[in-house]
Each structure stands twice: as C-alpha cells, then as structure tokens.
Amino acid sequence: MTSRPERRSNRPALSLHVPEPDARPGESPDFSAIPIPAAGSAPRPPVDAAAADTHPLCYTLVRVLDQDGRAVGPWDPKLDPELLRRMLKEMVTVRVFDERMFRAQRQGKTSFYMKSLGEEAVAVAAAHALEAEDMCFPTYRQQGLLVARGYPLVAMMNQIYSNQGDPLKGRQLPIMYSDRARGFFSISGNLATQYPQAVGWAMASAIRGDSRIAAGWIGDGATAEGDFHNAVTFAGVYCAPVILNIVNNQWAISSFSGIAGAELTTFAARAIGYGIAGLRVDGNDALAVYAATRWAAERARSNLGPTLIELFTYRAEGHSTSDDPSGYRPKDAGAAWPLGDPITRLKEHLVGLGEWDDERHKALEEEAQAAVRQAQKEAEAKGTLGNGHYDDIDTLFEDVFADVPWHLAEQREQARAERKARGK
Amino acid sequence: MNMIEALNSAHDVMLGRDEAVVAFGEDAGYFGGVFRVTAGLQKKYGKTRVFDAPIAEGGIVGTAIGMALYGLKPVAEIQFADYIFPGFDQIFSEAGRIRYRTAGEWSVPMVIRSPYGGGIFGGQTHSQSPEAFFAHMPGIKTVIPSNPYDAKGLLIAAIEDPDPVLFFEPKRIYNGPFDGYYDRPVTPWARDPRAEVPEGHYTVPIGKAAVVREGEAVTVLAYGTMVHVALATAAVEGIDAEVIDLRTIVPLDIGTIEQSVKKTGRCVVLHEATRTAGFGAELSALVQERCFYHLEAPVVRVTGYDTPYPHSMEWDYFPGPARLGPALKAVLKD
Numbered sequence: 001m002t003s004r005p006e007r008r009s010n011r012p013a014l015s016l017h018v019p020e021p022d023a024r025p026g027e028s029p030d031f032s033a034i035p036i037p038a039a040g041s042a043p044r045p046p047v048d049a050a051a052a053d054t055h056p057l058c059y060t061l062v063r064v065l066d067q068d069g070r071a072v073g074p075w076d077p078k079l080d081p082e083l084l085r086r087m088l089k090e091m092v093t094v095r096v097f098d099e100r101m102f103r104a105q106r107q108g109k110t111s112f113y114m115k116s117l118g119e120e121a122v123a124v125a126a127a128h129a130l131e132a133e134d135m136c137f138p139t140y141r142q143q144g145l146l147v148a149r150g151y152p153l154v155a156m157m158n159q160i161y162s163n164q165g166d167p168l169k170g171r172q173l174p175i176m177y178s179d180r181a182r183g184f185f186s187i188s189g190n191l192a193t194q195y196p197q198a199v200g201w202a203m204a205s206a207i208r209g210d211s212r213i214a215a216g217w218i219g220d221g222a223t224a225e226g227d228f229h230n231a232v233t234f235a236g237v238y239c240a241p242v243i244l245n246i247v248n249n250q251w252a253i254s255s256f257s258g259i260a261g262a263e264l265t266t267f268a269a270r271a272i273g274y275g276i277a278g279l280r281v282d283g284n285d286a287l288a289v290y291a292a293t294r295w296a297a298e299r300a301r302s303n304l305g306p307t308l309i310e311l312f313t314y315r316a317e318g319h320s321t322s323d324d325p326s327g328y329r330p331k332d333a334g335a336a337w338p339l340g341d342p343i344t345r346l347k348e349h350l351v352g353l354g355e356w357d358d359e360r361h362k363a364l365e366e367e368a369q370a371a372v373r374q375a376q377k378e379a380e381a382k383g384t385l386g387n388g389h390y391d392d393i394d395t396l397f398e399d400v401f402a403d404v405p406w407h408l409a410e411q412r413e414q415a416r417a418e419r420k421a422r423g424k
Numbered sequence: 425m426n427m428i429e430a431l432n433s434a435h436d437v438m439l440g441r442d443e444a445v446v447a448f449g450e451d452a453g454y455f456g457g458v459f460r461v462t463a464g465l466q467k468k469y470g471k472t473r474v475f476d477a478p479i480a481e482g483g484i485v486g487t488a489i490g491m492a493l494y495g496l497k498p499v500a501e502i503q504f505a506d507y508i509f510p511g512f513d514q515i516f517s518e519a520g521r522i523r524y525r526t527a528g529e530w531s532v533p534m535v536i537r538s539p540y541g542g543g544i545f546g547g548q549t550h551s552q553s554p555e556a557f558f559a560h561m562p563g564i565k566t567v568i569p570s571n572p573y574d575a576k577g578l579l580i581a582a583i584e585d586p587d588p589v590l591f592f593e594p595k596r597i598y599n600g601p602f603d604g605y606y607d608r609p610v611t612p613w614a615r616d617p618r619a620e621v622p623e624g625h626y627t628v629p630i631g632k633a634a635v636v637r638e639g640e641a642v643t644v645l646a647y648g649t650m651v652h653v654a655l656a657t658a659a660v661e662g663i664d665a666e667v668i669d670l671r672t673i674v675p676l677d678i679g680t681i682e683q684s685v686k687k688t689g690r691c692v693v694l695h696e697a698t699r700t701a702g703f704g705a706e707l708s709a710l711v712q713e714r715c716f717y718h719l720e721a722p723v724v725r726v727t728g729y730d731t732p733y734p735h736s737m738e739w740d741y742f743p744g745p746a747r748l749g750p751a752l753k754a755v756l757k758d
Contacts, residue, residue: 176525186529196485207473227482407675
C-alpha cells in the first residue's frame with residue numbers, strides 16, 4: 001500500500017473545484033449571472049476582417065431582435081417577409097413534429113426521441129443562410145436542417161420508427177437521419193466525430209477548387225472531446241471553408257455547461273487560441289443566427305477561412321426521452337430562459353412588421369399539426385418499431401463492405417437458417 | 425526497388441492517374457515522411473495533393489473521412505502504427521460503419537498507411553503490431569504486404585478499393601528481407617527477385633493469400649516480416665513446411681488456408697503481436713473449426729509475448745527462428 005505523505009502544516013490544503021449550476025431542483029431558476037447585451041450592440045466587422053478583429057465578439061452576443069421584436073443594429077440581415085414567414089413555418093413544424101414523435105415514443109411506437117424545443121432557430125435559420133448545395137455535418141437536434149431543406153416528414157418518421165420505409169434499413173437509432181441528396185450527413189452517436197469530417201469535406205472542396213462549403217454542429221459538452229480540438233486545429237491550419245457551430249444549450253444530459261468549461265470562458269472564445277474568426281450569437285434569435293451564418297459563409301466562400309460560432313441557447317426539454325431533467329435542474333427552467341422562445345420572438349417580429357397576426361399564426365399551427373398528423377398516418381401504415389419494423393434479414397449483412405465477403409455470407413446463411421427454424 | 429521505393433511508386437502511379445487521390449500525414453509532405461515513402465511527391469503533384477498534417481491522428485483520420493465523403497481518395501499516413509490509437513474511434517466507429525449506417529448512401533474509400541512491427545530497436549512505442557484491433561472491426565479491410573512487389577500492387581488495389589483499408593507496412597523489411605537471425609548480415613531487396621517491381625500500374629488483389637513455399641509436412645500461416653522468418657526457419661531446420669503469406673487478414677483467404685491445412689494436417693500460426701486475443705487466435709480457431717478432422721496435431725501459435733515490446737531485450741521478445749523452430753518440431757512430433 002502506498003503511504004500517504006503528511007501535509008506540511010505551514011502550507012494550505014489543496015482543494016478540488018467542481019463546478020455547480022446556479023440552481024438545482026426545488027430552487028428557482030437563476031439566470032441572473034448571464035450578461036445579456038442589448039440587441040444591436042455588437043459591431044459587425046466586414047466579411048474580410050482579420051480573425052483577431054472578431055475576437056471581441058466572442059465575449060458578447062450578436063443579437064438582432066430586441067425586447068419588442070424589432071430588428072436593430074448592424075447585424076440585421078433585412079430579410080424579405082416571405083423568407084421570415086417560411087422560417088417561422090419550419091420552426092413551428094419542427095416543434096409540432098417533435099411533440100408528436102415524443103408522444104409516439106411514450107406510446108411505445110419507437111425506442112427513443114430527442115426534442116429540439118427552444119433550439120428551433122439554430123438549425124432552421126442556418127439552413128437558409130447556407131446554399132442548398134453546402135454540406136451539413138450535424139449532431140442531434142438539427143432536424144430543422146432537414147425540414148428547411150424539404151426532406152419529407154414521412155421519411156423522417158420512417159427512420160424514427162425503423163419501419164419498412166426506413167431509408168436506413170432499420171440500422172440507426174431514431175433521429176440519426178442521413179440524406180445525401182440534401183447535404184445532411186449521417187448522425188453519429190459518438191460525439192464530435194462529425195467535426196473533423198466536416199473540416200475534411202471542406203478541405204476536399206478547397207483542394208478541388210469547388211465553391212461549396214461545409215458546416216458542422218456540436219453541443220457544448222462535446223467541445224471537451226479531442227475531435228473538437230482536432231477539427232479546429234485542421235480548420236485553422238488549412239484555412240478550410242467551414243463553419244463550426246457550437247450549440248451551447250447549457251446542458252449535456254445532466255451536466256451543465258460549466259463541466260465543459262463554461263465558467264472559465266465562452267465557447268466562442270475557443271476560436272481565439274486557434275487564431276480563427278469567432279462569434280457568439282443569441283441562438284434564440286433567428287435573425288441573429290441567420291446573419292452570423294451568412295457572414296461566416298461569405299467569409300468561407302471567399303477563402304478567408306473558418307468561423308467558430310457559439311449559439312447561446314437553452315435546452316428547454318430533457319436530453320431525450322430517456323432523461324428526467326427534474327432530477328438535476330429547476331422545474332420550468334426553459335420558460336425562465338432570459339433570451340425567450342425563438343418561435344415567439346420571430347412571430348412578434350413579423351407581427352411588428354405588419355406581416356403576421358395571431359389569426360394567421362393559429363392557422364399556421366393547425367396546418368403544421370395537420371401535415372405532421374398526415375405524415376404520421378402514412379409512416380405508421382408502414383409499421384412502427386414494435387409492429388412491422390424493418391425486417392429483411394439479408395440486409396443485415398449488406399453494406400458492411402461494398403461486396404459481401406465469405407464470412408458474412410456464411411453468417412447470412414446462419415441467420416436465414418435460424419429464422420427458418422423459428423418458423424419465420 | 426526496395427519496399428519504400430515500391431510504395432512510393434504506388435503513390436506516384438495513383439496520384440498521376442487519378443486527381444481524386446491525395447496523400448497526407450505527419451511529415452509526409454515536403455520531407456516525404458520519416459521513412460521517405462512519400463518523398464518527392466509533393467514536388468511533383470503540388471502541396472494540395474501531398475501535404476504535412478498536424479500531429480493529431482484523430483484529426484488525420486477524421487479529415488480523411490471527410491475528404492472521402494466529398495469524393496476524394498485520401499491516403500493518410502500514421503507515422504507509426506503505435507500512434508494510431510488517438511484515431512481509433514474515427515476508424516472503428518466512423519470509417520468502418522458509415523456505409524452500413526447510411527444503408528450504402530455514403531462510403532469511405534480511403535487508405536490509412538502505417539509502418540508497424542518490431543525488430544528495429546524501437547522500444548515499446550515504435551514496435552507494436554496492432555492489426556488484431558482492426559481485424560475485430562466490421563467494415564475495415566486490413567492489408568499487410570511482405571515484399572516490394574506485393575506492397576506496390578496491394579497499395580494500388582487499396583487506393584482503388586471502395587472500402588476503408590488499413591495498410592500496415594512491416595518496417596523491419598522496408599529495406600530488405602529479415603529472417604529473424606538478428607546476428608547475421610541482412611540481405612538488401614536488390615538481391616531478391618520479389619524486388620523486381622514494374623514501373624507502372626498493376627494490382628495484387630486484396631483478400632488473396634500467396635503460397636510462398638510449398639510443402640507437405642506442416643502449414644505455417646504468416647504475414648509481414650514473419651513470412652521471412654517462416655521461410656528461413658523451414659530451410660534451416662530442413663522442414664517440409666508450406667508457408668502461406670496471408671497478405672490480407674480481413675477479408676481472409678480462407679480457401680487457401682483450408683486447402684493447405686487439409687493437405688499437411690498440421691498448422692502453426694506465426695505473428696509478431698502479443699498472443700492473447702491476437703489475430704493468431706482467430707486463425708487457430710478457424711483452422712480448428714474447418715479442418716479438425718484433418719489435423720494430426722493441435723494448432724500452435726508462435727507470437728510475441730503478452731508484455732509491451734521491450735527495448736533492450738528485443739530479441740528475446742521477437743518471435744524469430746529460435747521460437748518457431750522448436751514449435752514446428754513439436755507439431756511434427758505428434
């Protein structure tokens with residue numbers, strides 16, 4: 001047994017600091033320590049600014065929509081009302097979709113689901129600021145990219161149900177979509193792996209003299225992964241045309257963002273050490289998300305290098321259907337989030353412009369409900385996980401390699417025989 | 425050509441034929457790698473086709489995957505196989521599964537090259553043979569050449585392969601065959617017919633073993649440097665051994681193995697890696713499952729020890745003729 005040396009009495013005892021959030025269950029949500037700069041107060045550097053000129057923006061918040069829903073300041077992207085209404089519609093659709101799929105999981109129709117409640121602007125606004133052919137390397141909670149890029153809701157549900165219409169042949173956990181045609185790369189359960197892949201894709205685009213750029217998304221907790229640092233190193237070194245988004249929704253399952261280092265600095269400030277451009281953005285402000293993404297995209301497209309964007313938001317729901325947030329944070333913390341609800345804020349902005357009203361909003365919500373209900377009906381006609389799931393035994397052995405080698409062919413025979421023996 | 429020149433030639437052929445091919449890794453660009461496998465290629469093809477990478481194996485593999493997803497054919501060098509583990513998750517959880525998890529929508533046609541194996545006084549962090557970790561992964565092909573001709577043909581085949589391929593290069597035989605008699609002078613490849621390497625394009629198929637010595641008494645299954653140890657030991661001991669160079673361990677050429685063992689009735693498996701759960705265990709199990717009624721003796725494994733690779737006692741660790749010879753005799757005695 002190792003002997004423990006006695007502490008020297010003339011020196012203070014060392015102590016370990018373990019960060020704790022501002023409030024725990026039974027307490028009132030306390031976001032008072034979060035500084036919220038006024039909308040419009042952050043300067044907008046020119047797209048070709050030196051990376052260092054963006055670094056003060058890593059410690060503030062790029063905000064466009066003020067408390068009254070008005071678009072103010074230099075980051076106002078001055079979007080056409082038609083586009084604003086479209087973004088609103090897609091954000092509402094994502095919320096309705098999430099709610100129905102959450103319930104479907106509770107009804108036993110699938111094994112798992114993850115909502116993006118409160119984070120709808122992060123993906124939907126970014127999708128519109130990118131070009132359709134730009135490549136996305138998302139993590140979970142970016143289903144808004146698919147919705148905004150026109151992926152059929154029924155295909156998303158088929159994937160969630162692992163049913164006979166599942167484009168991924170029943171192999172992926174629900175919400176781990178993939179759609180090459182819409183530039184949405186397959187989601188991995190191992191966190192941060194998509195980040196260096198996004199950089200590699202962007203490097204390849206630059207090697208080939210293409211004009212397409214890549215964007216990656218990661219959560220605040222996953223910034224602690226080695227792949228995060230690998231990705232930002234490579235992106236900076238090779239001046240890769242990539243946008244690296246950190247969705248800081250304050251929680252990695254039950255660990256708050258302080259456990260990933262948020263007490264020490266901002267996540268956007270990670271850009272400073274790597275010498276790349278960085279922005280910290282109000283993630284519940286669709287116009288700010290759009291403006292920052294557009295700025296970063298123009299920069300990448302002009303060979304001016306990568307941008308790291310921290311999207312400051314709040315995960316209003318649990319991590320997933322397997323999580324109970326009442327065990328680690330105050331009830332209704334999401335409702336107390338000082339940056340508000342992204343859908344309400346965009347709606348109020350449109351109302352203020354005279355381009356929207358409560359009646360039209362109610363109609364939009366009903367339309368979204370009907371569309372999602374119809375998609376669910378179609379998807380469930382193809383089966384759910386517990387009833388008519390993806391079940392073609394031969395496909396179990398396909399796509400491991402381009403061709404099926406002898407050992408997999410033998411195992412396929414075994415699987416067929418076992419099914420036959422079970423009378424199937 | 426020696427093996428380094430052959431591998432360089434494979435890169436040269438493929439970089440010249442296919443604009444999608446790029447090569448990168450730590451020191452792989454301007455200088456051409458610490459073993460000089462990519463020497464001269466940056467000058468010839470430009471620094472966006474052949475370039476140096478940061479010291480971050482996870483980043484090298486992860487960005488190579490991204491390049492392959494784009495449509496390039498990246499050849500990524502990991503400076504020593506011992507350093508591959510920071511990139512392990514990207515290989516195991518990503519490269520090996522992307523085709524499967526996307527139902528064939530995406531694939532990752534990439535090659536990861538890395539010098540592996542001992543016998544160079546590299547100590548415990550420059551001598552390892554990690555092939556079994558990768559053989560255990562679904563979706564990864566693992567190729568290990570034993571001579572310059574195969575090295576070039578297999579590397580070209582790997583670059584043209586639609587699946588991710590790990591290409592382990594036995595660095596002890598980069599410059600000449602090594603038979604495990606460490607106290608004797610080494611013969612350079614220049615005096616070996618397997619060093620006659622054509623200049624242009626040719627392939628050696630992945631998944632096909634070679635019978636490098638025909639025999640009737642016992643089958644020796646080997647790859648990389650160990651092929652030379654097997655050949656030398658059989659000759660010195662005067663044993664009528666059939667030596668099979670596996671060349672690829674996944675997918676394995678089971679037909680050639682089965683045919684040989686059913687003929688000889690005896691089998692010795694030889695590799696440098698540690699014994700427990702090494703690839704020899706898989707080979708031994710396969711032979712037992714498929715050839716049991718033809719076997720005259722138990723299958724024997726001759727391997728490295730289950731310790732890290734030591735620096736000063738390298739030749740005690742190395743599974744050379746001193747360990748293989750007695751094993752062959754013991755198998756033949758039964």
